[in-house]
Every structure is written in C-alpha cells, then in structure tokens.
Amino acid sequence: MLDTLQLMGQGFISALSFVNILAMAGGVALGIIIGCLPGLSAAMGVALMLPLTFSMPADTGLIVLGAIYCGAIFGGSISAILIHTPGTPASAATAIEGYQMTLQGKAGKALATACWSSFWGGLLSCISLYFFAPLLAQLALKFMSAEKFWLGIFGLTIIAGVSSKSIVKGLMSGAMGLVISTIGLDPIDGTKRFMFGQAFLAEGINTTCALIGLFSMSQVFILAEKEIKKRAKAAKFSDKITLTREERRKIRPTIIRSWIMGNIIGILPGAGASIACFLGYNSAKQFSKTKEEFGHGAIEGVAGSEAANNAVTGGSLIPMLTLGIPGESVTAVLMGGLIIQGLAPGPELFTKHAAMTYTFFAGFVLVQFFMLAIGTLGCRGFAQISRLSDAILIPCVTVLCVIGSYAIHRNMSDVVVMIIFGVLGYLMRKFDLNTAAVVLALILGPISEKGLRGALRVSGGDIGCLFHSPVSWVLIILSIVGIFSPFLMDKFERKVAGDENVDAAVQDETLS
Amino acid sequence: MKMKKTDIGVVVFMYAFCAFFYAYSSKLSAGSKTYPLFTITLLFGLTTLYLFQMILAARKYGVESGVDTVFAGFKALQFTLSLVLTIVYFFLVKYLGFFSATTIFMIASFIYLKVPVLHSVIALVAMNLLIYLAFVQFLGVRLPAGILF
Numbered sequence: 001m002l003d004t005l006q007l008m009g010q011g012f013i014s015a016l017s018f019v020n021i022l023a024m025a026g027g028v029a030l031g032i033i034i035g036c037l038p039g040l041s042a043a044m045g046v047a048l049m050l051p052l053t054f055s056m057p058a059d060t061g062l063i064v065l066g067a068i069y070c071g072a073i074f075g076g077s078i079s080a081i082l083i084h085t086p087g088t089p090a091s092a093a094t095a096i097e098g099y100q101m102t103l104q105g106k107a108g109k110a111l112a113t114a115c116w117s118s119f120w121g122g123l124l125s126c127i128s129l130y131f132f133a134p135l136l137a138q139l140a141l142k143f144m145s146a147e148k149f150w151l152g153i154f155g156l157t158i159i160a161g162v163s164s165k166s167i168v169k170g171l172m173s174g175a176m177g178l179v180i181s182t183i184g185l186d187p188i189d190g191t192k193r194f195m196f197g198q199a200f201l202a203e204g205i206n207t208t209c210a211l212i213g214l215f216s217m218s219q220v221f222i223l224a225e226k227e228i229k230k231r232a233k234a235a236k237f238s239d240k241i242t243l244t245r246e247e248r249r250k251i252r253p254t255i256i257r258s259w260i261m262g263n264i265i266g267i268l269p270g271a272g273a274s275i276a277c278f279l280g281y282n283s284a285k286q287f288s289k290t291k292e293e294f295g296h297g298a299i300e301g302v303a304g305s306e307a308a309n310n311a312v313t314g315g316s317l318i319p320m321l322t323l324g325i326p327g328e329s330v331t332a333v334l335m336g337g338l339i340i341q342g343l344a345p346g347p348e349l350f351t352k353h354a355a356m357t358y359t360f361f362a363g364f365v366l367v368q369f370f371m372l373a374i375g376t377l378g379c380r381g382f383a384q385i386s387r388l389s390d391a392i393l394i395p396c397v398t399v400l401c402v403i404g405s406y407a408i409h410r411n412m413s414d415v416v417v418m419i420i421f422g423v424l425g426y427l428m429r430k431f432d433l434n435t436a437a438v439v440l441a442l443i444l445g446p447i448s449e450k451g452l453r454g455a456l457r458v459s460g461g462d463i464g465c466l467f468h469s470p471v472s473w474v475l476i477i478l479s480i481v482g483i484f485s486p487f488l489m490d491k492f493e494r495k496v497a498g499d500e501n502v503d504a505a506v507q508d509e510t511l512s
Numbered sequence: 513m514k515m516k517k518t519d520i521g522v523v524v525f526m527y528a529f530c531a532f533f534y535a536y537s538s539k540l541s542a543g544s545k546t547y548p549l550f551t552i553t554l555l556f557g558l559t560t561l562y563l564f565q566m567i568l569a570a571r572k573y574g575v576e577s578g579v580d581t582v583f584a585g586f587k588a589l590q591f592t593l594s595l596v597l598t599i600v601y602f603f604l605v606k607y608l609g610f611f612s613a614t615t616i617f618m619i620a621s622f623i624y625l626k627v628p629v630l631h632s633v634i635a636l637v638a639m640n641l642l643i644y645l646a647f648v649q650f651l652g653v654r655l656p657a658g659i660l661f
Binding site: 051052054055166168169171172175176178179181182186188189191193194220221224225226227228389391392394395396398399402403406407410412415416419423430431433445448449452453456 | 518519521522526529530533536537540541543544545546547548550551552554555558559561562565582583585586587590591594595598599601602605606610614617618621622625626627631632635639643646647650651652653654655656
C-alpha cells in the first residue's frame with residue numbers, strides 16, 4: 001500500500017517535469033483540434049501522431065497520446081454545440097441540447113458545461129484507473145502460454161464482434177488480420193514466412209504503418225470520395241464561457257451518475273464513448289427535475305453526455321494496460337504506441353515499469369486540468385478551426401501519413417505498406433469490415449502464436465493442453481460471450497438511446 | 513435484411529486471400545506453418561459461414577445491388593485523382609525530395625479541390641514548417657533529398 005502511494009507520488013513529480021507539461025498542453029490542444037474537426041476521429045489523430053512519440057521517453061510519449069485521446073473526445077463537443085455537427089461520434093448526444101442552447105444565445109454556457117463536465121468525467125475516471133488497473137494486472141500474472149493464446153482470441157472476438165454491423169464480418173476482419181500477422185520471420189525458429197522476397201518484411205508488417213494506413217489514410221480516401229461541402233458557420237457568441245455556482249450545483253449529480261456509467265462502459269471491452277454519451281444523456285433526462293427543458297437546451301443534457309464520454313477514457317485504459325485487450329479503436333492505437341516503446345501490456349507495467357506507468361497515470365490526471373483550461377480559454381479559436389474544409393484536410397493528412405510512416409525506419413518501403421493498408425482500410429470500411437479488428441489482430445497475433453506454439457511444445461503437441469486450466473475455460477467462455485455480445489450491446493444501445501439516436505450515431509460513426 | 517451483391521466481392525476476396533496464403537504456406541516447414549494454417553482455416557471457415565448467411569438472406573428476403581448504398585454520393589473523378597496524386601506524390605518524394613514533392617502535391621491538390629489561394633498558401637507554409645520543426649528538428653529525421661533539396 002505504502003509502495004503504491006509512493007509510486008503515485010513519484011508519478012506526479014515526474015509528470016510535472018517541464019517536458020511532460022509541454023507534452024500535456026500540446027497533446028490536449030492537438031487533440032481538441034482533431035476532435036472538433038468533423039471527419040477526423042480520435043483514433044485517427046492518435047495514429048497520425050504515433051511516429052512523433054518514437055524519440056520521446058515512454059512516459060512522455062504515452063502522455064502525449066493520452067492527451068490527444070482526451071482532447072479529441074472533448075473537442076467533438078465544440079462543433080456539436082456550435083455547428084450542430086459532432087466532431088466525433090462521442091459527442092452525438094451533446095449536439096441535441098448543446099445546439100439548442102446556442103440557438104438561444106447560450107453557446108458560452110453550453111461550452112462551459114461541456115468543459116466542466118468533461119473535466120470531472122475524465123478526472124474521476126482516473127480513480128478507477130489507479131484502483132482497478134493494478135488489481136487486474138495481478139490476475140494477468142496467472143496467465144501461461146495456453147491462457148495467453150485464449151486471451152488473444154478473447155480480445156479479437158470482443159472488438160471484432162462489437163464494432164461491426166455484422167458479427168461474422170467483424171470476425172472475418174480479425175481472422176484476416178491474424179493471417180497478415182504471420183508475415184515475417186517465424187517468432188520461434190526464425191523461418192521466413194510470406195515475405196515475398198522483401199527484406200523489410202522480416203520483422204513483420206509494421207503495426208504503426210498499418211495503423212496510419214487503416215485509420216488515417218483510409219479516412220483521406222473517405223473524404224476524397226465525397227462532395228466537398230462548405231461547413232456551416234460556427235455560431236458567434238458573446239456570453240461568457242463560465243458557469244454560476246448554482247449551475248454547477250445543478251449538474252453535479254448528473255456528472256457523478258455519468259462518471260459511474262461512463263467508467264463502467266469504458267472498462268467493458270467493446271463498448272465505447274459513443275454509447276456512453278447517450279447513456280449519460282438519457283440518465284440525465286430520467287433523473288432531471290426539469291424534464292421539460294430537454295430538447296430545448298437543457299444544461300444537464302450537455303453535462304450528462306460530456307461527463308459520460310470523458311469518463312470512458314480512464315476506464316478504457318484498464319483492460320488495455322493490464323490484459324492487452326483494447327476495448328475500442330483508440331485504445332488499440334494507444335496499445336500500438338505502448339508496444340512501439342518496447343513495453344508489453346500486463347503485470348510488468350506495474351512492477352518493472354511501475355515508475356513509467358504511474359507517471360503516465362499522473363499525466364492522465366493532469367491532462368484533465370489542461371483540458372479544462374485550454375478548452376475554456378480556446379473555445380472561440382477552436383470553433384473557427386472546426387470549419388476547416390475537407391479540401392484542405394485531404395492533402396494535409398496525406399502528407400502527414402506519408403511523413404509519419406517514413407519517419408519510423410526512414411524507409412520508403414514503410415510508406416508503401418501504409419498506402420496499401422490505406423486502400424485496404426478504405427475498402428474494408430466501404431464493405432462494413434472492421435479495421436480496428438485488423439489492427440488488434442496484428443498486435444495480438446504474435447502473442448497468440450507464441451502462446452499456442454509454446455503450449456503445444458510443452459505438451460508434446462497435445463492440443464488438449466489448451467483446455468486444461470480453469471483460467472483457459474473462463475477465457476473460452478468469455479470469448480463465446482464476446483461473439484454474442486453485439487446482440488446484447490445492440491439491444492442495450494437501442495434501449496438507452498432510442499432507435500433514432502442510435503441510427504444517427506451509427507451513421508456518424510460510419511461517416512467519421 | 514436483403515443480401516447485397518457487393519458482398520459477393522467480399523467473399524471472393526477473402527477466398528482468394530486464403531488461397532494465396534495457403535499456396536505460399538506449402539513451402540514452409542511443418543512447425544512454421546502450424547499457426548498460419550490455423551489462421552487461414554479460421555478465415556476460410558468464417559468466410560464460408562458468411563456465404564451461408566448471404567444465401568439464407570437471399571432466399572428469405574431477396575437480393576439487392578448494394579452499390580447504391582456503398583457508393584452513395586461517390587465522386588469517382590475526385591476519388592481517382594486523389595488516389596493517383598497520392599501515388600505520384602510517393603514517387604516524387606523519391607526523385608525530387610520531400611519538401612519539393614510535398615509543395616507540388618499540395619499545390620496540385622489545392623488547385624483541383626478549388627481551395628482559395630490565401631488558404632492554400634497558409635496551409636502550404638504551415639505544413640512545410642510543421643514538418644521541418646517536428647520531424648527534421650525535433651525527431652532528427654533525414655528526409656529524402658532527391659535531385660532538388
């Protein structure tokens with residue numbers, strides 16, 4: 001206990017270094033810009049910025065990525081409130097009440113509510129991160145080869161099933177990623193596999209290039225295929241971006257409820273901020289004493305949605321950091337960032353690399369303060385940026401994709417890989433396949449392979465060894481539940497949001 | 513839900529993908545191909561399952577093209593040009609150097625996408641500056657120099 005407290009304290013001291021503070025401020029500002037631009041997503045932003053974190057110390061690199069993540073989730077609310085277009089699907093529910101407030105000349109109030117609620121949602125989510133992450137990491141200590149294999153399968157079933165319109169298509173995407181993950185040298189005996197005479201494939205497909213291609217370059221193609229439309233003008237507002245004490249008191253219970261819900265949603269692999277925002281919004285409406293205000297600019301509606309979607313951030317890091325199961329695409333990209341730094345998710349993060357991990361946690365806490373400050377002070381400026389045309393974004397993002405993938409090994413071959421995955425990602429998105437599942441398979445594939453072959457080697461080729469331990473069975477059952485979870489999740493989503501809202505959110509997600 | 517004809521392409525692609533990797537895996541040693549074969553079989557099985565789902569959907573609800581939903585609002589020329597420009601940009605980087613190629617690529621894109629001149633200039637300068645500061649100065653990346661600079 002004392003050790004943990006000491007690590008927490010040291011984490012804050014390290015996180016408060018000049019470089020880390022700069023990383024937090026820069027990351028949050030960048031994240032807000034990415035989030036408030038309709039068409040760019042948090043996952044895309046984090047993927048695009050991955051190469052910039054290579055040369056940074058692991059804790060600083062992760063803080064930058066965490067800051068972009070939090071900033072992007074919050075940033076979506078700015079365009080949702082001012083131009084009635086959610087920057088990210090996570091702010092779809094914010095647009096309902098936020099834009100009504102803007103029409104009534106209360107845009108400043110709506111933005112202040114979004115900032116304040118996002119801050120508390122994010123900050124409180126760190127509590128569970130501190131509390132649950134080390135506990136779950138202890139559990140991961142019990143995992144041997146067979147369990148690691150099943151863990152990989154479980155991770156895939158969750159993300160492949162939940163994030164896709166068709167479960168089978170989601171699983172197909174994951175399986176395709178697993179096949180691609182076998183490209184390169186055999187991890188056990190070093191035999192060349194599927195390298196097609198290309199030496200640069202020896203280490204396998206570079207995950208970062210694949211990430212940039214699947215999330216960022218594919219988005220360029222998605223933007224390029226549509227008519228370039230002029231964005232609506234961001235509403236000008238003259239009211240102050242502040243909340244009165246009375247208003248803060250009014251939204252306090254909503255924030256607490258949304259925090260709890262958002263946090264649980266975050267911890268559950270597969271569910272994400274887009275579900276949480278509707279859940280938060282609906283519970284705010286349900287418990288409100290002034291239900292009649294909903295639909296006409298209810299401050300509690302904005303608070304409920306924003307606190308919930310930001311509460312997801314801390315929670316979603318827990319399964320990723322401890323078990324290596326990213327629950328959604330952003331955390332899958334963040335996991336890529338972790339692996340690039342030479343770190344593996346699991347117990348070692350809380351033992352061998354505890355100092356780094358707790359610095360990251362402390363950074364994640366401090367990022368929320370930066371989000372509040374930068375969000376409140378910079379709202380007007382970010383509102384103007386949110387109008388940036390797709391015609392400017394298309395070439396700019398392309399250039400960033402090319403330079404980002406080149407910078408990894410200073411090799412043009414990586415750019416080729418990125419472009420191939422960009423085209424693949426575009427086609428996958430067009431035909432309702434799941435790009436996040438491919439990324440996850442690229443990350444989990446080698447872990448699963450080592451697990452499977454390690455277990456088979458120890459047992460002398462007896463496949464029964466995969467079914468011996470109780471932990472394996474738990475993971476098998478969870479995998480089966482994972483496959484069928486989309487049915488439950490779909491029902492749950494429709495129940496909390498109403499069919500109309502869910503359809504709109506799904507449409508937004510598809511567009512982004 | 514009706515079966516989409518466009519999904520036939522998905523199934524054909526997946527089978528071709530499996531066949532391609534399966535053919536290549538025959539050259540591998542027994543130990544090396546255990547896991548790839550497991551993943552190929554998994555993909556093959558799931559694709560076949562999806563094919564059955566499609567057949568059932570076709571029998572129960574009928575068949576629809578799917579092209580109109582998948583490619584709704586598709587700007588073929590704009591998309592093709594963006595793709596071609598990206599590929600040309602890749603080769604330009606190799607032969608002209610990064611900054612020259614980026615400038616040419618961005619100007620060509622802005623002209624085609626009808627971006628106002630002032631916005632184009634600001635975006636062009638900002639991007640080159642950002643890349644120079646972030647990648648060359650901060651990360652110390654030596655960008656391809658090419659025949660220009």
